[in-house]
Amino acid sequence: MARIFIIRHGKTKWNIEGRLQGAENDSPLLENNVKDCKELAEYLSKYDFAKIYSSPLKRAVDTAEMVVSHFEESKKVEINEAFREVGFGKWEGMTKSELKSRDGDLFKRFAARKYGAEFEELGMEDFTIAGKRFADGIKKCFEELGEDENALIFSHGAIIHLGIKTLTGNMNMTGVDNLSSTIIKPTADGRYLIESYNQTAYIKDRTGFTQSVSM
Structure with a gap:
């Protein structure tokens, strides 16, 4: 079965500072990612990947290249726009504490992914459209895989959360940690199931991990 x-x-x-980091901004990866990416690569090396994709944003591409560099066999990382982070408009770069104190009610709606006209005025990407973009990218990826082939995707917190909700219809998920792994598989009747979600057991020291439905 494809996965x-x-x-x-x-x-x-910016993750550590609690700043919204969307589709228009990047901040550098922290140095401790070197160790963590190696441990993630050791976990992933148990599987063979026919395709490897990354969001075009630098933090995702750098993570992908760091992980793939530890694979025994050289693998190409393909850029795929479907897996780009959600655009947060004028809120990008602001901290959650700043937004809570300035726009408390609106931030609650943002955290609950309740998109409205106010967010459009801020220049944010529509959450429904963003989720569909990611879900469509996953579906297309499955169409290109053989029956027992795997693919690997490097993406972002908010779009993973929104996209998997859209893809599976599961509305009760929490956010995902940095360097977490989530596995999706198709069913014979055309649905998509979550085999595992937000797994990080392969990281030996999880100090400072950031779980978020944004950034």
Whole structure:
């Protein structure tokens, strides 16, 4: 059975600072990602991947290249726009504490992914459209895989959360940790199931991990 492994990028400076890091901004990966990516690679090396994709954003590409560099066999990382992070418009770069104090009610709706006209005015990407973009990318990836082939995707917290909800219809998921692994598989009747979600057991020291439905 084909499977897709979805990885959230490594920790960045903005993750630690609690800043919204969307489709228009990047901050550098932290140095401790070197060790963590190697441990993730050791876990992933148990599987063979026919395709490896990354969001075009630098934090995802850098994570992908760092992980893939530890594979015994050289693998090409393909850029795929479907897995780009959600655009957060004028809120990008702001901290959660700033937004809570300034726009408390609106931030609650944002955290609950309740998109409205106010968010459009801020220049944010529509959450429904973003989730469909990611879900369609996953579906297309499955169409290109053989029956027992695997694919590996490096993406971002908010779009993984929204996209998997859209793909599976499961509305009760938490956010995902940096460098976490989520596995999706198709069913014979055309549905998509979560085989595992937000797994990080392969990381020996999880100090400073950031779980979020954004960034």
